[in-house]
Amino acid sequence: MKKQILFGLSLLLLTGCVESDMLPGGSTVTSGQMEEMNETNPENMLASSVNAIFASMKASMPVTGESGTGTERHNDFGYPSIMMFTDANGFDVVSEDNGYNWSGNELDYSDRIYTSNESLIVWSTMYKMIFATNDVISKVDLESEDPTVQFYIGQILAVRAFDYWLLAQLYQFNYKDNKTKPCVPLITEENTEEALENGCARATVEDVYKQILEDLDGAIEALTYAQTNGVKRADRRYIDLAVAYGLRARVNLTMENWSAAAEDAQSAIDNTDAVPSSFAEASRPAFADINEPNWMWGIIIEETDEVVETGICNWISHMGSFNYGYCWYSGGRQINQTLFNSINDSDVRKGWWVGADTTSKNLTEEENYYMGATNEEECFCYPAYTQVKFAPYKNELFTETNANDMPIMRVEEMYLILAEGQAMSGSAEAKTTLEDFITSCRDSLYTCPDVTGAELQDEIWRQRRIELWGEGLSWYDIMRLKKGVDRRGAGYPDDHTIFNIANDDPILLWRIPESEIQANKLISDEDNNPNAPAPEPVPDFGEEGGEGGEGGEGGEA
Numbered sequence: 158m159k160k161q162i163l164f165g166l167s168l169l170l171l172t173g174c175v176e177s178d179m180l181p182g183g184s185t186v187t188s189g190q191m192e193e194m195n196e197t198n199p200e201n202m203l204a205s206s207v208n209a210i211f212a213s214m215k216a217s218m219p220v221t222g223e224s225g226t227g228t229e230r231h232n233d234f235g236y237p238s239i240m241m242f243t244d245a246n247g248f249d250v251v252s253e254d255n256g257y258n259w260s261g262n263e264l265d266y267s268d269r270i271y272t273s274n275e276s277l278i279v280w281s282t283m284y285k286m287i288f289a290t291n292d293v294i295s296k297v298d299l300e301s302e303d304p305t306v307q308f309y310i311g312q313i314l315a316v317r318a319f320d321y322w323l324l325a326q327l328y329q330f331n332y333k334d335n336k337t338k339p340c341v342p343l344i345t346e347e348n349t350e351e352a353l354e355n356g357c358a359r360a361t362v363e364d365v366y367k368q369i370l371e372d373l374d375g376a377i378e379a380l381t382y383a384q385t386n387g388v389k390r391a392d393r394r395y396i397d398l399a400v401a402y403g404l405r406a407r408v409n410l411t412m413e414n415w416s417a418a419a420e421d422a423q424s425a426i427d428n429t430d431a432v433p434s435s436f437a438e439a440s441r442p443a444f445a446d447i448n449e450p451n452w453m454w455g456i457i458i459e460e461t462d463e464v465v466e467t468g469i470c471n472w473i474s475h476m477g478s479f480n481y482g483y484c485w486y487s488g489g490r491q492i493n494q495t496l497f498n499s500i501n502d503s504d505v506r507k508g509w510w511v512g513a514d515t516t517s518k519n520l521t522e523e524e525n526y527y528m529g530a531t532n533e534e535e536c537f538c539y540p541a542y543t544q545v546k547f548a549p550y551k552n553e554l555f556t557e558t559n560a561n562d563m564p565i566m567r568v569e570e571m572y573l574i575l576a577e578g579q580a581m582s583g584s585a586e587a588k589t590t591l592e593d594f595i596t597s598c599r600d601s602l603y604t605c606p607d608v609t610g611a612e613l614q615d616e617i618w619r620q621r622r623i624e625l626w627g628e629g630l631s632w633y634d635i636m637r638l639k640k641g642v643d644r645r646g647a648g649y650p651d652d653h654t655i656f657n658i659a660n661d662d663p664i665l666l667w668r669i670p671e672s673e674i675q676a677n678k679l680i681s682d683e684d685n686n687p688n689a690p691a692p693e694p695v696p697d698f699g700e701e702g703g704e705g706g707e708g709g710e711g712g713e714a
Contacts, residue, residue, distance in 0.1 A: 200303065207313065217466075217467055230274050242268065243314075258483070286316060290313045290317040309625070314373070316396070329666065333635060339361065342679075343368055399453060415577075422575040423571075426571050431568040440505045453568055470481040478528070478544055488539065495647060503601065595620065643657045663689040669684075
């Protein structure tokens with residue numbers, strides 16, 4: 158048990174995954190073949206390793222299924238698990254706390270107990286990828302002049318930066334106010350062996366972000382060289398130059414490097430072939446196929462993937478509305494009612510959810526029939542405000558094949574980062590950027606409020622909440638903008654999950670798992686994030702003792 162997390166799981170990844178590594182043509186390679194390949198054909202070695210890392214992002218029970226505890230969990234399926242956890246922690250993805258909802262621990266924050274399965278899943282999912290990237294970097298010539306090698310170096314550096322960017326925001330508060338605070342262990346190819354032998358302490362927030370930017374700078378340099386020399390990605394599961402710029406735009410936004418965020422977002426837009434979905438495309442359930450025109454980066458899910466063959470142990474099973482899975486029995490996922498009511502009726506996105514009458518203008522008569530509560534013998538009978546944003550696989554109602562691709566980055570986000578970066582750096586172009594984006598493909602009648610600075614930033618944040626709903630990004634906005642978690646007026650059906658959590662409450666931070674504390678010599682219980690008490694439920698708006706109108710100290714909802 159000594160090396161269960163920091164040590165054992167990393168070694169498990171580096172040995173177990175190698176046996177199933179895939180070459181671009183589909184053949185598998187063994188550990189011995191990998192070593193020989195590294196000497197004779199480094200391009201194939203890199204391709205195999207990179208493919209294995211991307212495959213780990215959609216693995217079936219990669220943590221609980223390998224822990225040896227016999228506690229396989231139906232909410233353990235790679236990066237999409239973290240998307241689901243963090244969205245449920247917030248206040249825009251609403252759901253009922255019932256026996257079919259595997260986000261119940263996120264609704265009441267019992268996931269912050271450091272022996273929870275979710276605590277183990279989040280930590281191990283991210284560090285398994287980090288150890289895999291470190292292993293590849295340690296074996297490759299970073300100065301290679303081969304453009305294909307540089308392409309794969311760009312993949313590895315960008316993925317590691319992405320992993321640390323997520324971790325930094327889950328285990329510590331925002332960058333600007335907490336630079337010297339403890340973040341997460343910073344393990345690279347340079348100190349992996351030392352960490353395995355002697356442990357690794359938590360690095361500061363500033364040091365973690367320094368590494369993130371170094372990796373992204375390196376990824377952009379490598380991918381620029383590869384692209385200049387004619388190397389292109391085979392499909393959107395891979396990171397190209399535009400995605401690398403997009404990742405750095407996210408990081409600079411988080412760090413409040415406003416001008417740099419805007420510049421990187423513009424570079425991402427300029428270098429991508431993705432375009433915002435049109436009014437027509439946005440007026441139907443979608444977000445299920447990586448070939449949709451607005452996707453920049455995503456996870457390709459194949460029908461033969463184990464996560465699909467499980468039937469219901471996958472992201473769309475929990476988050477969907479039209480496909481078979483836990484969603485049929487858990488009540489599905491609803492939008493914050495206050496946010497829904499803020500959307501103009503002329504905005505095509507209002508149809509991404511059913512309204513109070515359980516119908517949506519974006520659905521066919523048949524789809525509305527099955528969503529509604531008027532035909533109890535045949536309908537799904539979902540509550541009002543349930544999402545119909547995510548289409549079922551191949552748009553087939555009632556499908557039992559849950560092979561939906563997963564979006565990680567869409568080009569629409571880049572326009573919103575561009576607008577926010579401009580707004581907070583004092584550029585007069587911010588309102589025009591936001592208004593042009595919304596009126597061109599979402600709401601032709603939209604007019605940007607006549608505000609500047611922080612007020613304009615809040616309007617952009619509202620647009621982000623609408624546009625990126627359910628895509629696993631909302632939590633990071635809550636943390637970087639210091640909004641807290643105010644669920645009053647959102648429509649949460651269970652009184653015990655209605656909170657108004659202040660933006661500096663330590664319950665917002667994830668805790669390092671107990672098993673990592675036991676394994677890592679340089680992290681003790683005292684080094685962990687506080688064991689904060691569970692949040693206290695508060696009266697909802699309209700209830701006796703409840704407030705009305707404005708959000709409380711936890712922030713606006």
